[in-house]
Amino acid sequence: MSGDALVVGSIGDASRLLPILATDSASGDIVGLVFNGLLKYNERLEVVGDLAEAWQVSEDGLTLTFTLRPNLRWQDRVPLTAEDVRFTYQKLIDPAVLTPYSSGYELVEDVEALDERTVRIRYREPFAPALESWMMGVIPKHLLEGEDLNTTSFLRRPVGSGPFRFRRWKTGELIELAANPDYFEHRPHVDRYLTRIIPDQATLFLELLAGQIDLSGLTPLQYRRQTDTPRIRESYRKFRYPSFGFTYLGYNLTDVRFADARIRRAFDLALDKQALIDGVLFGLGSVATGPYPKESWAYDPSVQPPSADQEAAKRLLAEAGWIDGDGDGLLDQQGHPFRFTIMTNQGNEVRRQVAELIQRQLRLLGVDASIRIVEWSTFVHEFIDKRRFEVVLLGWNLSRDPDLYDLFHSSRTGPGQYNFVGYANPEVDRLLEEGRRTFDQPARQQIYHQVHRLLASDQPYTFLYVADALPIVHARFRNVRATPIGIMDNVIDWHVPLPEQRYKRMAP
Amino acid sequence: MAAYLIRRLLSMIPVLIGITIISFGVMKLAPGKPTDVMLDFNPKASVEARERMEQLLGLNQPIHIQYLTWLRRVATLNFDRSFRDGRPVTEIVVERLPITLTINVCALVLILGLAIPLGVIAAVRPGGLFDRATTVLVFIGYSTPAFWLGLLGIAWLGVALGWVPVSGLHSLDAESMSLVGRALDAAHHLVLPVGIMTFVGLAGLSRYARSSMVEVLRQDYIRTARAKGLPERLVLFRHGLRNALLPIVTILGLSLPDLIAGSVVMETVFAIPGMGRLFYDAVMARDQHIVMALVTIGAVLTLLGNLLADAAYAAADPRIRVGKSHA
Numbered sequence: 001m002s003g004d005a006l007v008v009g010s011i012g013d014a015s016r017l018l019p020i021l022a023t024d025s026a027s028g029d030i031v032g033l034v035f036n037g038l039l040k041y042n043e044r045l046e047v048v049g050d051l052a053e054a055w056q057v058s059e060d061g062l063t064l065t066f067t068l069r070p071n072l073r074w075q076d077r078v079p080l081t082a083e084d085v086r087f088t089y090q091k092l093i094d095p096a097v098l099t100p101y102s103s104g105y106e107l108v109e110d111v112e113a114l115d116e117r118t119v120r121i122r123y124r125e126p127f128a129p130a131l132e133s134w135m136m137g138v139i140p141k142h143l144l145e146g147e148d149l150n151t152t153s154f155l156r157r158p159v160g161s162g163p164f165r166f167r168r169w170k171t172g173e174l175i176e177l178a179a180n181p182d183y184f185e186h187r188p189h190v191d192r193y194l195t196r197i198i199p200d201q202a203t204l205f206l207e208l209l210a211g212q213i214d215l216s217g218l219t220p221l222q223y224r225r226q227t228d229t230p231r232i233r234e235s236y237r238k239f240r241y242p243s244f245g246f247t248y249l250g251y252n253l254t255d256v257r258f259a260d261a262r263i264r265r266a267f268d269l270a271l272d273k274q275a276l277i278d279g280v281l282f283g284l285g286s287v288a289t290g291p292y293p294k295e296s297w298a299y300d301p302s303v304q305p306p307s308a309d310q311e312a313a314k315r316l317l318a319e320a321g322w323i324d325g326d327g328d329g330l331l332d333q334q335g336h337p338f339r340f341t342i343m344t345n346q347g348n349e350v351r352r353q354v355a356e357l358i359q360r361q362l363r364l365l366g367v368d369a370s371i372r373i374v375e376w377s378t379f380v381h382e383f384i385d386k387r388r389f390e391v392v393l394l395g396w397n398l399s400r401d402p403d404l405y406d407l408f409h410s411s412r413t414g415p416g417q418y419n420f421v422g423y424a425n426p427e428v429d430r431l432l433e434e435g436r437r438t439f440d441q442p443a444r445q446q447i448y449h450q451v452h453r454l455l456a457s458d459q460p461y462t463f464l465y466v467a468d469a470l471p472i473v474h475a476r477f478r479n480v481r482a483t484p485i486g487i488m489d490n491v492i493d494w495h496v497p498l499p500e501q502r503y504k505r506m507a508p
Numbered sequence: 509m510a511a512y513l514i515r516r517l518l519s520m521i522p523v524l525i526g527i528t529i530i531s532f533g534v535m536k537l538a539p540g541k542p543t544d545v546m547l548d549f550n551p552k553a554s555v556e557a558r559e560r561m562e563q564l565l566g567l568n569q570p571i572h573i574q575y576l577t578w579l580r581r582v583a584t585l586n587f588d589r590s591f592r593d594g595r596p597v598t599e600i601v602v603e604r605l606p607i608t609l610t611i612n613v614c615a616l617v618l619i620l621g622l623a624i625p626l627g628v629i630a631a632v633r634p635g636g637l638f639d640r641a642t643t644v645l646v647f648i649g650y651s652t653p654a655f656w657l658g659l660l661g662i663a664w665l666g667v668a669l670g671w672v673p674v675s676g677l678h679s680l681d682a683e684s685m686s687l688v689g690r691a692l693d694a695a696h697h698l699v700l701p702v703g704i705m706t707f708v709g710l711a712g713l714s715r716y717a718r719s720s721m722v723e724v725l726r727q728d729y730i731r732t733a734r735a736k737g738l739p740e741r742l743v744l745f746r747h748g749l750r751n752a753l754l755p756i757v758t759i760l761g762l763s764l765p766d767l768i769a770g771s772v773v774m775e776t777v778f779a780i781p782g783m784g785r786l787f788y789d790a791v792m793a794r795d796q797h798i799v800m801a802l803v804t805i806g807a808v809l810t811l812l813g814n815l816l817a818d819a820a821y822a823a824a825d826p827r828i829r830v831g832k833s834h835a
Contacts, residue, residue, distance in 0.1 A: 005680070016594065098564060099557075100547050101552055103554035106554075150594050155593065170678075171604075172604075173781050174676075196680075198675055198676075200776045200777050203776075377794065380540075380548050381544075399552070418551050
């Protein structure tokens with residue numbers, strides 16, 4: 001049953017193959033297969049053990065105790081112990097290590113290895129997102145102690161505990177992993193996992209047409225039209241599931257016009273989000289009503305998207321003092337027409353098209369929006385950081401924990417922080433703080449349902465849509481399934497029947 | 509000649525420093541820092557983490573200090589490390605250089621081998637059928653976007669006919685091949701990109717060769733050669749071509765830096781990890797040490813190329829040999 005190789009097409013190359021330093025998605029994908037955290041999400045987005053077989057949260061929420069699975073080993077056969085977990089934590093908070101993740105561990109008082117298999121972590125304050133923070137890959141102390149983590153050669157030939165072992169990395173060309181025969185769940189059935197780096201989207205697609213790539217993401221156009229050929233239908237399977245992220249219009253709430261919630265609600269009413277999804281994503285997405293996708297337990301199903309209603313939107317705008325006084329088709333107030341600029345980043349064709357559709361829909365309302373597309377770095381540092389924008393069109397890819405403190409808490413409006421719209425609602429602040437302190441799942445769910453409802457009614461963002469992830473996988477792989485956590489969740493169970501195996505000549 | 513060369517070499521140093529000051533300044537003026545790739549729009553990265561990382565990397569020092577630190581290192585041929593993966597810049601460049609160099613040398617040899625005969629034959633009868641046909645052909649190559657030709661070539665030769673690999677440099681099982689097998693495999697992968705680069709690059713040199721030859725053939729000594737009854741072949745190749753090649757030598761010297769400058773477009777379309785993509789990605793990620801290393805190497809090669817062209821020209825043409833003009 002075992003054998004064959006899974007060839008994955010990737011636009012970008014990895015940079016550092018160490019969990020605490022990996023920030024780009026290419027590095028993250030590889031690191032995720034080579035290393036394990038203490039915990040992970042299962043396919044229903046519930047927190048379950050990974051290296052840990054059990055864990056406890058103390059009554060006061062200040063102490064987490066993890067018990068590791070028995071007989072864990074690094075890929076070089078050295079035992080993996082609680083001491084490695086403590087080492088990982090020390091490196092995460094080490095000021096000399098170039099990790100951007102240190103802030104997730106600021107509230108940790110100390111990490112103690114009670115015995116080989118038990119780790120006790122004490123917090124200064126209860127911190128519910130902590131569970132997610134312990135999904136960070138644990139790194140081997142015996143190989144990294146005394147090394148400079150920023151430059152060590154380990155970054156290019158990592159040794160982890162995961163289902164795949166690192167084999168080779170040819171910069172800019174490919175990264176090859178091999179099945180780890182000792183993996184604690186079971187050895188992956190597929191012998192090799194190869195990432196081919198193909199920076200051009202069109203070439204990547206041609207490689208797929210030539211049958212040289214087994215797994216890749218598709219664009220909506222490719223999914224709907226270009227893969228609708230007999231050859232592709234025969235040898236590939238397409239999957240579709242909501243991605244964990246949303247696209248939104250963010251308003252600068254220090255602008256007097258957008259400080260008025262009626263105007264934001266009017267825009268929410270006027271914008272036909274389904275039309276955006278149909279027009280730009282070929283229907284491959286769903287309307288967003290808040291910051292969570294439908295699959296998340298934090299999503300409140302009682303929040304319904306408003307049906308696009310231009311008339312109601314016009315009434316709201318008139319209430320706020322914007323009417324077409326001079327009959328030129330544009331709303332105005334004291335002789336000033338309602339005019340602003342939607343900014344978005346360069347290099348994202350979908351966003352450009354969405355901006356154009358929004359522009360057209362707002363024009364029907366009597367609002368004149370122009371579009372400005374700016375190179376990413378300039379956009380972030382000259383416009384977002386300095387609050388020099390009126391409306392931005394952007395997207396967030398968030399982690400699975402519903403904590404939104406960094407996005408919507410009123411204390412997070414400084415330069416370089418992410419409440420750049422300047423949203424401040426004391427009730428939301430309180431809920432976000434409480435959500436971080438509450439470990440009890442049903443209670444947390446209530447909190448975030450409330451956050452979802454408040455954000456939907458306050459509209460600091462107009463939530464537009466959640467795009468679907470659209471992977472395509474070669475049909476010779478069996479047991480492939482799409483889950484909210486992604487298609488790769490059960491990659492160790494994928495297999496290829498012997499007669500269909502393709503790569504048999506791989507070097508040992 | 510030796511004194512002249514030394515003088516020229518010394519005069520390069522201030523020019524080189526000027527180039528690096530300007531490049532360094534421009535790069536620092538552009539918005540964004542090398543840490544942005546890791547930190548921008550990453551809600552898990554706090555402001556404190558950002559400041560800590562910038563301090564670790566020395567990015568919060570004044571520009572002139574940063575420049576002097578850089579200059580001091582470069583004086584010892586140390587280009588520091590990439591911000592992206594923490595490896596020494598030299599190691600990264602050494603990894604990429606042979607790939608780009610191979611492709612460019614192959615393409616250049618093919619271009620020379622094709623462009624000069626094309627130009628020379630066209631020059632024999634300017635305005636004739638061959639001249640007009642090759643003009644049209646090379647200008648089609650010149651004016652077609654390389655990425656489009658590349659994709660077209662892949663779709664037709666790679667996907668539809670399956671004659672050449674779609675992209676990349678090696679087959680996935682190249683590891684298990686013999687040395688010869690691996691070389692043939694790489695050559696197979698390079699057929700299409702090198703072919704397209706040759707086609708696209710043909711116009712320039714073939715036009716130079718043609719106009720240079722046309723001009724030479726109008727000279728008195730050619731008429732003399734013909735008048736004394738030399739066979740046309742000797743007239744063309746011994747008297748004509750040798751003189752017509754002089755300007756080509758200059759152009760070759762000036763194209764020295766191009767040999768290491770990979771084409772971003774071709775390398776992206778064909779998924780080849782060469783110098784072009786290295787530079788482009790480094791600029792996009794604000795990986796300043798890589799950008800500065802490549803700018804410096806490029807500047808050195810440009811200056812050396814100029815010198816080489818002058819020297820080669822002098823060697824080939826006694827009339828312009830420096831130092832003898834007053835004799």
